[in-house]
Amino acid sequence: xxxxxxxxxxxxxxxATTAACGGGSNGSGSSGGSSSKTLTYWASNQGTSxxxxxxxxxxxxxxFEKQTGIHVDLQVIGWPDLLNxxxxxxxxGQGPDVLNIGxxxxxxLQATGAFMPYDDAALKAVGGQDKFVQTAFAxxxxxxxxxxxVPLYGLVYGLYYNKQMxxxxxxxxxxxxxxxxxxxxxxxxxxxxxxxxxxEGGSYTESVHFAFIFGRQNGGQPFDDSGKAxxxxxxxxxxxxxxxxxxxxxxxxxxxxxxxxxxxEAPGDFAxxxxxxxxxxxNADNTLQADGMTPDKYGVVAIxxxxxxxxxxxxxxxxxxxxxxxxxxxxxNKDGALQLVKFLTSPDEQAILDKPFTALPVVKGxxxxxxxxxNEADAFAQILATKxxxxxxxxxxxxxxxxxxxAVNGLLAQAATGKAVSxxxxxxxxxxxxxxxxxxxx
Amino acid sequence: MTVTTTHAPAxxxxxxxxxxxxxxxxSWQRATPYLLVLPAILLELLIHIVPMxxxxxxxxxxxxxxxxxxxxxxxxAGFGNYSVALDFSGPIGRGLLHSFTVTCVYTVIVxxxxxxxxxxxxxxxxxxxxxxxxxxxxxLVPYSLPIYAGVITWSFLLQRDNGLLNHLLVENLHLLxxxxxxxxxxxxxxSTAVVALWRSWPFAFLMIMAGMQSIPDExxxxxxxxxxxxxxxxxxxxxxxxxxxxxxxxxMLFLWTFNDFNTPFVLFGATPPHSADxxxxxxxxxxxxxxxFGLGSAMSVLxxxxxxxxxxxxxxxxxxxxxxx
Numbered sequence: 121x122x123x124x125x126x127x128x129x130x131x132x133x134x135x136a137t138t139a140a141c142g143g144g145s146n147g148s149g150s151s152g153g154s155s156s157k158t159l160t161y162w163a164s165n166q167g168t169s170x171x172x173x174x175x176x177x178x179x180x181x182x183x184f185e186k187q188t189g190i191h192v193d194l195q196v197i198g199w200p201d202l203l204n205x206x207x208x209x210x211x212x213g214q215g216p217d218v219l220n221i222g223x224x225x226x227x228x229l230q231a232t233g234a235f236m237p238y239d240d241a242a243l244k245a246v247g248g249q250d251k252f253v254q255t256a257f258a259x260x261x262x263x264x265x266x267x268x269x270v271p272l273y274g275l276v277y278g279l280y281y282n283k284q285m286x287x288x289x290x291x292x293x294x295x296x297x298x299x300x301x302x303x304x305x306x307x308x309x310x311x312x313x314x315x316x317x318x319x320e321g322g323s324y325t326e327s328v329h330f331a332f333i334f335g336r337q338n339g340g341q342p343f344d345d346s347g348k349a350x351x352x353x354x355x356x357x358x359x360x361x362x363x364x365x366x367x368x369x370x371x372x373x374x375x376x377x378x379x380x381x382x383x384x385e386a387p388g389d390f391a392x393x394x395x396x397x398x399x400x401x402x403n404a405d406n407t408l409q410a411d412g413m414t415p416d417k418y419g420v421v422a423i424x425x426x427x428x429x430x431x432x433x434x435x436x437x438x439x440x441x442x443x444x445x446x447x448x449x450x451x452x453n454k455d456g457a458l459q460l461v462k463f464l465t466s467p468d469e470q471a472i473l474d475k476p477f478t479a480l481p482v483v484k485g486x487x488x489x490x491x492x493x494x495n496e497a498d499a500f501a502q503i504l505a506t507k508x509x510x511x512x513x514x515x516x517x518x519x520x521x522x523x524x525x526x527a528v529n530g531l532l533a534q535a536a537t538g539k540a541v542s543x544x545x546x547x548x549x550x551x552x553x554x555x556x557x558x559x560x561x562x
Numbered sequence: 563m564t565v566t567t568t569h570a571p572a573x574x575x576x577x578x579x580x581x582x583x584x585x586x587x588x589s590w591q592r593a594t595p596y597l598l599v600l601p602a603i604l605l606e607l608l609i610h611i612v613p614m615x616x617x618x619x620x621x622x623x624x625x626x627x628x629x630x631x632x633x634x635x636x637x638x639a640g641f642g643n644y645s646v647a648l649d650f651s652g653p654i655g656r657g658l659l660h661s662f663t664v665t666c667v668y669t670v671i672v673x674x675x676x677x678x679x680x681x682x683x684x685x686x687x688x689x690x691x692x693x694x695x696x697x698x699x700x701x702l703v704p705y706s707l708p709i710y711a712g713v714i715t716w717s718f719l720l721q722r723d724n725g726l727l728n729h730l731l732v733e734n735l736h737l738l739x740x741x742x743x744x745x746x747x748x749x750x751x752x753s754t755a756v757v758a759l760w761r762s763w764p765f766a767f768l769m770i771m772a773g774m775q776s777i778p779d780e781x782x783x784x785x786x787x788x789x790x791x792x793x794x795x796x797x798x799x800x801x802x803x804x805x806x807x808x809x810x811x812x813x814m815l816f817l818w819t820f821n822d823f824n825t826p827f828v829l830f831g832a833t834p835p836h837s838a839d840x841x842x843x844x845x846x847x848x849x850x851x852x853x854x855f856g857l858g859s860a861m862s863v864l865x866x867x868x869x870x871x872x873x874x875x876x877x878x879x880x881x882x883x884x885x886x887x
Contacts, residue, residue: 207853210630233632379745381831519852526851530835537743556657
């Protein structure tokens, strides 16, 4: 009898936790700026480690405190956790005052209504719209809406190649996608665990970025003009295939990299000479140098497109990537928050921060200063100016990232375990992602 | 009451005080237990009941990214979230059904083997021999480690390139030519089940061992006198007298395993491979990864109903068997 009572009590308690768990009230309590003289700032991880970010930002924020008397409580948050923490803060209303976001989330997060819109007065307070590079400023939210974020650090994708390995094999930096594949095949030697291309195959963000870039090269478009998802068009399928085939049909990627998802692994392979090429955003410089690869050892070119371009295709080598900065709507210190944004996006601070964070300038008049190598600086500046398109600035963007990114990860896993990935497999996976988004109403 | 009315007029102050105290004490006595459990009830409400009710409410609204900053504005969805979750021909319902099936198989395997291992170890350690205390402690280590530390260590062991397991299988024992993946594809399911088993069997062991302590030696002695062998003793006495313990144990293991979130989350992150898509993390994915808390809550409520039905049926069945026995 006692046992039954105990069992019943335990059962009820355990079952009850279930429902509470799904509730999503995962309020990761953070001290919202309660005192008007203190701001809480969530910085994203831009340096080589969370500690590195603290070391870089610490002295600058001390400078800010000296200028304004406002103390900034800095919290650096790793990429795998950032979006979840923002969502939890949004649902609970307990958030920081100022925070960094991945600029591709801007429209999705704008739709939640959790961020303060930068209206004319607010824009004026941070130094005016005109001070920003306009392609970067355009990522601040959905077109036609008051932006809820302004650019902070600029990033684009480039193709890094190991100069020595290319020279040894008598290869030139590739200018077409076919040349990329040929060079990668030539440089792959599984017996020595050396591969043509490094890949962050477990990262859904990387996967969706390449689905977009290669999809555009092949004439695809993730959403049509009315905002309807069109993931399964031939162009998108061909784009995903172009990426997955690196692992699958072409076998130029270490299958183990399908488990890489934290950021430094793929650049690490490249830096250690285990991979001859790396497709990455320009902040990879950080990790490469931390892993002992000096800038003279690698070159950067734009990620090439197939030649000739498939019907409707565009020579897109990147999307306009980067970090934006937002203010939480329920901050108790709006003026202080605006001052902090103004400070962080001031030309002086930009010049200081772009260097350790290897970022491209987002304010006018800035120069690429994170590298001494003029070729590299020019290559990245050129990609941003002529070969970068923004990811779709629509509320469903974040759902696109997670659903399509995870679908592509699944295909990479299939390729890594030795099962051929057919066009039909890709189409089915993309269809599944599209149906899921439609059924979930996002 | 009657006592006070009859005595009070006649009494002096000192005498009046006593009945007054007596008058207060019965009501205090009645209130004391309630007062004692009041903090617990309030906390229970705060920690379990209220979030649960909020979860149920959330399942009836369209709580998507457009409303998470202001829940009150989320439109009423009726049973919309439920019909999406239960539409097994649609992608979301299909995903949920798959996840449910995977979880059922996973639970049967983990609970079954946990019990079997726990029982075997407890039976062996019932005998006195040298090193018994050491083995007891050793067996309990997985249970006493922090979950995260234990599972993350497993994830290192199971890495393809530099994991200990592949090192052993491929380089030391030469059993395989190519290192397999343990954390993607179908192997991921096996890995998750093994890790969960590693974590939960010591609990079964602990409970069964405690239960065995309460079986008096005389019973075994009597059985031995009657000619029962070791196996007969184990089957009829140990198992028989452990029935109440086993009833509770299996139920708890079932609920814990079915709801297991930590193991897959630490091994795989928010999106596990298809083969190891356990229900808790599947629901988490639908809430957090897709920003649809209404749908996630509807799935949670469905899970809650399922667990309540199973638990109720199980308790009903076991008590019915107990009554018959």
